[in-house]
Amino acid sequence: MATDTFQLIEFDICGQICPASLLVALRELNKYSSQLTDGTVVLLFKTDSRDGTHTIPEAASNMGFKVDVQKCQRYYTITITKP
Amino acid sequence: MTKDHENSNANVDVSLLNQEINRLTRENAKLRAKLGFQNDYIRAKVNQMLTVMGTLPLGQEGLDDETLIELDPIGIICDSFRQILGHLHHTNAELLLANEKNIAILDAAGIGFMLLNKDRTIHSLNQKMKDFFFSERDDGDIIGKTCLELICGGNVPYELCQFNKAIATNKPVRFNNWENRGRSYEIIVTPIHDLDGMISNCLAVYLDVTERMLKEEALRESEERYRDLFENANDLIQSVAPDGRFIYVNRAWRKVLGYSEQEIENLRIFDIIDPSCHSHCSELFQRVMEGQEVSHVEVVFVSKDGRKITVEGSANCKFINGVPIATRSIFRDMSWHKLSEEALAAEKEQLAVTLRSIGDGVITTDTSGRVVLINKIAEQLTGWSQLEACGQPLEEVFHIISEKTGKRCENLAEKMLKTGTVISLDTHSTLIAKDGTVRVIADSGAPICNAENAVVGTVLVFRDISEQQVLETNLQRAEKLESLGVLAGGIAHDFNNMLTGIIGNISIAAMHANPGDLIHKRLEEAEKAAFRARDLTQQLLTFAKGGAPVKKTASIVEILTDSAGFALRGANVRCCFNIASSLWPVEMDAGQISQVIHNLVLNADQAMPDGGAIFIDAENLEKSDSDNLPLPHGNYIHISIRDTGKGISSEHLLRIFDPYFTTKKTGSGLGLATSYSVIKNHSGCITIDSIPGKGSTFHIFLPASPETNSLESPITQLVVDGTGHVLVMDDEEMIRDVAGIILGHLGYTASFAKNGEETITRYQTALANQRPFDAVIMDLTIPGGMGGKEAIKKLLEIDPHVKAFVSSGYSNDPIMSNYKAFGFKGVIVKPYIIEEISKSLYSVLSAPA
Numbered sequence: 024m025a026t027d028t029f030q031l032i033e034f035d036i037c038g039q040i041c042p043a044s045l046l047v048a049l050r051e052l053n054k055y056s057s058q059l060t061d062g063t064v065v066l067l068f069k070t071d072s073r074d075g076t077h078t079i080p081e082a083a084s085n086m087g088f089k090v091d092v093q094k095c096q097r098y099y100t101i102t103i104t105k106p
Numbered sequence: 107m108t109k110d111h112e113n114s115n116a117n118v119d120v121s122l123l124n125q126e127i128n129r130l131t132r133e134n135a136k137l138r139a140k141l142g143f144q145n146d147y148i149r150a151k152v153n154q155m156l157t158v159m160g161t162l163p164l165g166q167e168g169l170d171d172e173t174l175i176e177l178d179p180i181g182i183i184c185d186s187f188r189q190i191l192g193h194l195h196h197t198n199a200e201l202l203l204a205n206e207k208n209i210a211i212l213d214a215a216g217i218g219f220m221l222l223n224k225d226r227t228i229h230s231l232n233q234k235m236k237d238f239f240f241s242e243r244d245d246g247d248i249i250g251k252t253c254l255e256l257i258c259g260g261n262v263p264y265e266l267c268q269f270n271k272a273i274a275t276n277k278p279v280r281f282n283n284w285e286n287r288g289r290s291y292e293i294i295v296t297p298i299h300d301l302d303g304m305i306s307n308c309l310a311v312y313l314d315v316t317e318r319m320l321k322e323e324a325l326r327e328s329e330e331r332y333r334d335l336f337e338n339a340n341d342l343i344q345s346v347a348p349d350g351r352f353i354y355v356n357r358a359w360r361k362v363l364g365y366s367e368q369e370i371e372n373l374r375i376f377d378i379i380d381p382s383c384h385s386h387c388s389e390l391f392q393r394v395m396e397g398q399e400v401s402h403v404e405v406v407f408v409s410k411d412g413r414k415i416t417v418e419g420s421a422n423c424k425f426i427n428g429v430p431i432a433t434r435s436i437f438r439d440m441s442w443h444k445l446s447e448e449a450l451a452a453e454k455e456q457l458a459v460t461l462r463s464i465g466d467g468v469i470t471t472d473t474s475g476r477v478v479l480i481n482k483i484a485e486q487l488t489g490w491s492q493l494e495a496c497g498q499p500l501e502e503v504f505h506i507i508s509e510k511t512g513k514r515c516e517n518l519a520e521k522m523l524k525t526g527t528v529i530s531l532d533t534h535s536t537l538i539a540k541d542g543t544v545r546v547i548a549d550s551g552a553p554i555c556n557a558e559n560a561v562v563g564t565v566l567v568f569r570d571i572s573e574q575q576v577l578e579t580n581l582q583r584a585e586k587l588e589s590l591g592v593l594a595g596g597i598a599h600d601f602n603n604m605l606t607g608i609i610g611n612i613s614i615a616a617m618h619a620n621p622g623d624l625i626h627k628r629l630e631e632a633e634k635a636a637f638r639a640r641d642l643t644q645q646l647l648t649f650a651k652g653g654a655p656v657k658k659t660a661s662i663v664e665i666l667t668d669s670a671g672f673a674l675r676g677a678n679v680r681c682c683f684n685i686a687s688s689l690w691p692v693e694m695d696a697g698q699i700s701q702v703i704h705n706l707v708l709n710a711d712q713a714m715p716d717g718g719a720i721f722i723d724a725e726n727l728e729k730s731d732s733d734n735l736p737l738p739h740g741n742y743i744h745i746s747i748r749d750t751g752k753g754i755s756s757e758h759l760l761r762i763f764d765p766y767f768t769t770k771k772t773g774s775g776l777g778l779a780t781s782y783s784v785i786k787n788h789s790g791c792i793t794i795d796s797i798p799g800k801g802s803t804f805h806i807f808l809p810a811s812p813e814t815n816s817l818e819s820p821i822t823q824l825v826v827d828g829t830g831h832v833l834v835m836d837d838e839e840m841i842r843d844v845a846g847i848i849l850g851h852l853g854y855t856a857s858f859a860k861n862g863e864e865t866i867t868r869y870q871t872a873l874a875n876q877r878p879f880d881a882v883i884m885d886l887t888i889p890g891g892m893g894g895k896e897a898i899k900k901l902l903e904i905d906p907h908v909k910a911f912v913s914s915g916y917s918n919d920p921i922m923s924n925y926k927a928f929g930f931k932g933v934i935v936k937p938y939i940i941e942e943i944s945k946s947l948y949s950v951l952s953a954p955a
Contacts, residue, residue, distance in 0.1 A: 042156045053185035078161040087193035
């Protein structure tokens with residue numbers, strides 16, 4: 024049963040470029056895979072790498088997660104939630 | 107150890123060490139080379155994986171080997187692949203499930219699906235498609251074979267094959283009505299492209315539209331029927347859009363209003379509505395657009411050529427999803443109807459006027475016996491207005507009972523509707539009005555038949571005959587009295603003559619007897635008895651036709667007081683008078699009226715054996731239409747004599763004026779009959795109100811005399827002596843003798859004649875001898891000879907100043923009441939009474955010539 028409450032975990036990977044930023048994101052996705060799947064955790068990555076705004080969402084989507092990318096003033100936020 | 111030795115040894119050690127260092131350096135270089143190779147391998151594999159992940163390869167400057175190892179990208183990527191694969195597995199499972207569902211849906215769908223390869227061979231198909239075309243085949247006989255072979259039988263021209271068309275155009279192709287094996291299909295063939303955009307397959311969808319086609323055909327036929335119906339209807343049918351445009355009008359509409367179909371396109375609804383109806387129609391149109399249905403709407407249309415056409419109809423609106431789409435209106439040209447209505451209205455008005463003008467009550471009913479129409483007279487007689495009566499059962503409004511039985515009469519409408527014949531009411535029917543008023547009515551009724559002779563209602567015509575019945579009763583009474591009067595008059599005439607002799611002789615004999623003698627007393631008794639006989643004779647004569655009153659204008663006041671006082675002498679009943687001070691005089695026979703008052707007061711007295719009061723009122727009355735009296739308009743004296751006695755039963759009330767009808771043991775039955783006759787002969791009327799146990803009131807109405815200056819007081823009888831020569835004409839010797847004696851007693855000398863001829867002769871002779879008669883008393887009728895009526899004419903010729911008296915005991919001749927017109931100077935009624943003769947002779951002979 025889905026719950027409405029979740030933990031938002033933020034990662035600031037600004038200054039990192041691909042593939043490092045992707046690997047960091049993948050590491051955290053792997054780490055929180057089960058929590059993401061059951062909806063208790065939401066991951067938010069802050070990145071200033073334009074490549075990362077493509078690679079990270081694509082990888083997360085391939086894993087079946089829902090991805091939302093928003094542009095802020097100096098970085099992007101990539102929010103990954105349960106499918 | 108020596109120094110050299112030591113040196114030598116040191117050199118060896120260095121050499122070895124160097125060798126070892128070199129070896130180690132080489133070994134280190136090898137190891138480094140090997141590690142570098144391994145790191146490069148790892149980095150290459152990591153990069154390969156990263157490439158698979160779709161990202162950039164690792165840069166040497168971005169991530170050193172140590173960090174790379176520490177980061178463990180391979181582990182990360184492997185874990186990620188595991189997740190990705192897991193997700194793909196899950197997705198695949200869902201896809202497989204979805205595929206199963208889709209197959210189930212497609213099989214369950216009423217549409218046939220068939221996937222064809224590019225070479226037209228069948229790749230797959232759903233159950234419905236099998237049902238359509240391959241119910242006898244297994245999948246093995248279908249898959250891999252061409253549709254041309256299996257479905258079209260291999261004989262479809264290339265250009266008509268929808269598959270070929272779809273391939274050729276690279277677009278979906280639709281074929282609406284493809285017939286195959288007796289059924290109709292709608293086919294859609296859609297090309298399916300591979301990743302290179304090339305057509306790999308075609309999906310053919312088959313929809314069995316046989317039923318739909320049949321329904322559409324039926325619908326077309328139905329539409330055609332409706333169109334035919336609308337187009338050939340005589341009524342005007344129109345459909346208008348919310349903006350006022352005409353969507354449809356039928357042929358009758360176009361014909362009546364004169365517009366062509368092309369012209370309709372540019373018309374708006376208010377173009378054809380007369381301006382006088384615009385406001386009303388705008389409101390109606392708005393109501394229709396809001397969903398109301400309006401009916402019986404009357405509108406004036408204006409045709410193309412300007413004619414005004416009155417139409418009546420109804421309208422409503424078609425809505426789709428709550429939005430008004432079009433009105434639906436049907437109107438009928440009422441122009442001719444209007445004319446018919448006007449004609450009908452005129453006819454109805456004429457009928458209404460006729461009904462109002464009819465003096466009889468008229469009620470019509472429908473076939474259920476309920477009132478449809480009731481005219482004014484019927485409203486007055488029944489007390490029901492048209493509004494109240496309409497729709498009510500006839501017996502409710504027309505409540506009639508039998509006068510004889512008091513029971514309700516049968517329902518006339520029901521009887522007429524049942525028998526279909528004209529009926530007449532029982533003549534003794536009584537109508538009871540709504541307010542309880544009772545009226546005797548005459549009535550007849552008839553069924554109303556239409557042009558097909560079917561009964562559609564009834565009509566009842568009736569009139570109030572209460573007054574007529576009173577008149578008829580009076581007439582019957584008068585006829586009864588007349589017949590009795592003839593008899594009574596005849597008897598009285600002879601009897602009077604006899605009494606004249608009896609009374610005269612008694613009077614004369616009494617004159618010759620001493621007042622104190624026994625004989626004088628007996629003579630007085632005999633005279634009283636004779637007077638009673640005379641009174642009886644007078645009564646007989648009075649109610650007899652011949653009892654014409656000898657009228658003189660006089661006040662009735664003294665007659666009322668004297669007669670009442672006389673009648674009540676010795677009675678235990680008192681009389682209360684209420685007489686108007688300025689009572690009009692009456693032209694009357696004072697004796698007869700006195701007799702009437704006497705009779706009525708006597709009756710009242712006898713009705714109150716235990717005593718009481720009689721109330722006698724007299725007033726002036728101007729008769730109008732509202733009085734229910736059988737008298738002409740004019741001025742009357744109304745006298746009422748009321749007692750508080752036992753009253754008269756309704757049974758007796760109808761007969762009290764009949765002669766010889768009496769409820770008293772000692773009554774003659776002539777008192778009220780005489781009174782009735784007297785009043786009638788005075789052109790008046792007498793009525794009675796009586797309530798058993800409460801008393802009775804007699805009402806007398808006598809015409810007031812226009813004369814006011816010649817009032818005469820009632821006659822007071824006095825014996826007045828005179829002188830002169832009197833000629834007496836009578837056929838009866840006894841009368842002549844008595845007359846002679848009386849006249850002699852009064853101081854006159856008498857001569858006699860038996861008839862008119864002799865009278866004339868004697869009068870002429872006396873005149874010629876210079877000894878004329880001072881007066882002549884002539885019997886009115888002489889059996890077998892000339893009576894007074896003819897003789898006076900001759901005498902007047904001989905002597906215009908002749909002072910003649912007419913004498914009779916039977917005053918049936920108008921001469922007795924109107925003697926002056928015939929040339930007589932006075933009247934002497936038989937039997938002769940000395941006082942009367944003396945007074946009459948004196949008044950005439952002493953008057954100036």
